Amino acid sequence: MRxxxxxxxxxxxxxxxxANAAKSESDKIDAAIADERRLRKLLKSVLVMGGQNSGKATxxxxxxxxxxxxxxxxxxxxxxxxxxSILDTARTVLNDPTVISANTDIxxxxxxxxxxxxxxxxxxxxxxxxxxxxxADPRIQAxxxxxxxxxxxxxxxxxxxxxxxxxxxxxxxxxxxxxRFKLPSPAITETPFDVQITYAHSEYQLQTILTCVRHDIxxxxxxFSFFIEAEAIVFLVDLSSxxxxxxxxxxxxxxxxMREAMIQFQTTGSPWSTIxxxxxxxxLFASRLSxxxxxxxxxxxxxxxxxxxxxxxxIARFLSPLPERLNARAWCTNAIDVNLMSGVLQEIGxxxxxxxxxxxxxxx
Ligand SMILES: Nc1nc2c(ncn2[C@@H]2O[C@H](COP(=O)(O)OP(=O)(O)OP(=O)(O)O)[C@@H](O)[C@H]2O)c(=O)[nH]1
Ligand SMILES: [Mg+2]
Numbered sequence: 001m002r003x004x005x006x007x008x009x010x011x012x013x014x015x016x017x018x019a020n021a022a023k024s025e026s027d028k029i030d031a032a033i034a035d036e037r038r039l040r041k042l043l044k045s046v047l048v049m050g051g052q053n054s055g056k057a058t059x060x061x062x063x064x065x066x067x068x069x070x071x072x073x074x075x076x077x078x079x080x081x082x083x084x085s086i087l088d089t090a091r092t093v094l095n096d097p098t099v100i101s102a103n104t105d106i107x108x109x110x111x112x113x114x115x116x117x118x119x120x121x122x123x124x125x126x127x128x129x130x131x132x133x134x135x136a137d138p139r140i141q142a143x144x145x146x147x148x149x150x151x152x153x154x155x156x157x158x159x160x161x162x163x164x165x166x167x168x169x170x171x172x173x174x175x176x177x178x179x180r181f182k183l184p185s186p187a188i189t190e191t192p193f194d195v196q197i198t199y200a201h202s203e204y205q206l207q208t209i210l211t212c213v214r215h216d217i218x219x220x221x222x223x224f225s226f227f228i229e230a231e232a233i234v235f236l237v238d239l240s241s242x243x244x245x246x247x248x249x250x251x252x253x254x255x256x257x258m259r260e261a262m263i264q265f266q267t268t269g270s271p272w273s274t275i276x277x278x279x280x281x282x283x284l285f286a287s288r289l290s291x292x293x294x295x296x297x298x299x300x301x302x303x304x305x306x307x308x309x310x311x312x313x314x315i316a317r318f319l320s321p322l323p324e325r326l327n328a329r330a331w332c333t334n335a336i337d338v339n340l341m342s343g344v345l346q347e348i349g350x351x352x353x354x355x356x357x358x359x360x361x362x363x364x
Pocket of ligand 2: 056184185
C-alpha cells in the first residue's frame with residue numbers, strides 16, 4: 001500500500017505572498033473607508049419638514065426638477081398615476097344620479113362609461129375616447145366643473161382640458177404636471193439636491209440629500225435622533241392656513257393651523273443650527289386676505305392688510321422666538337411656480353453652502 005501524501009506545509013515564499021495579499025486587501029479597505037469619510041463630509045444632509053398640506057412634496061419635486069431632473073421610470077410612474085386618477089375621478093363625478101337624470105338623452109353613454117371604468121379588460125385608450133366625447137358636451141362639462149367631488153387642487157380640470165394630449169400613448173408628463181400632481185406621501189422621501197455654487201471666485205458643486213419626513217409630527221419627532229447629523233432643516237408653512245382650524249396632534253384640541261405650525265416650527269427648529277423657513281402658498285394667502293384679515297390669526301396685528309406687510313409680520317412671528325445663535329432665513333414662495341422656485345432653490349443652495357464653509361474647514 002502506498003503511503004498517503006501529507007498536505008504540504010506553506011513555504012516561506014508562500015506565506016510572504018499571503019501576507020502581501022492580506023496587506024493589499026487591508027489597504028483597499030482603508031482606502032474605501034477614507035473615500036466613504038470624504039464622501040460623507042462632502043454630502044450635506046438637509047431635513048424637510050412642515051405641517052399637513054404645507055407643500056413638502058411639491059418642494060421636494062421642485063428640488064428634483066431643479067437638480068437632477070426626473071428620470072424615465074419616474075415619468076412613467078406619474079403618467080400611469082395621472083391616467084388612473086383621471087379615470088377614477090371621472091367615474092366618481094359622473095356616477096351621480098343628478099347628472100344622469102338631468103341628461104336622459106345621453107344617460108346610456110354616461111352609464112356605459114362608468115361601467116367600463118370598472119372593467120379591467122377595457123383598454124384605457126377606449127375609456128379616454130369615451131370621456132373625451134362626454135367632456136365635449138357642454139352640459140356634461142358644466143356638471144363636471146361644478147361637481148362637489150372634484151379634488152380641491154384643480155388638477156382634474158387641468159388634465160381634462162388637456163385630455164387629448166394626455167391620453168396619447170406617447171404622452172410624457174411635463175415637469176410642471178409632475179409638480180402639480182399629488183401622489184400619497186410615503187413616510188420618508190429622499191432626493192439629491194446638487195447645486196453649482198460660486199464661492200471666492202471658484203465654482204463648487206454642493207451635493208445635498210434632502211430627506212422629507214411626512215407631516216405626522218409624532219413621526220417627525222421620532223425621526224429626529226436618526227437625522228441628528230443633518231446639516232440643516234427646511235420647514236414649510238402653509239401661509240394660507242391662517243384662517244383654518246385643525247386638530248392639534250399633541251393635544252387633540254381644535255387649534256388655528258398657522259399658530260400650530262408656529263409651535264411645531266419652534267420645537268422642531270431649535271436642535272439645528274441652520275434653519276430655512278419657507279412661507280408657502282403666498283398666492284392663496286394674497287387672494288384670501290381681502291376676504292379675511294390676518295387679525296383672524298393674530299388679533300394683535302396692526303399692519304396693513306396687504307400680502308407683503310402680512311407676510312413680513314408672519315415671518316417675524318415665526319423667527320423672533322428662535323435663539324440668536326441660529327442661522328435662520330425665510331423665503332416666501334408659491335411652490336407650484338417653477339420659475340420662482342428655481343431662484344429660491346439656488347438661494348437655498350447658496351445659504352447651505354455659506355453655512356458649511358463658515359462652520360467647517362471642509363471645502364466642497
Ligand atoms: N396654489 C398653491 N398650491 C400649492 C402650493 N404649494 C403646494 N400646493 C398644492 O397644495 C397641495 C398640497 O401640497 P403637497 O406638496 O402635497 O403638500 P404636503 O405637505 O406634501 O402634503 P401632505 O403630505 O398631505 O401633508 C397640492 O395640491 C399642491 O399642488 C402653492 O404655493 N400654491
Ligand atoms: Mg406630502
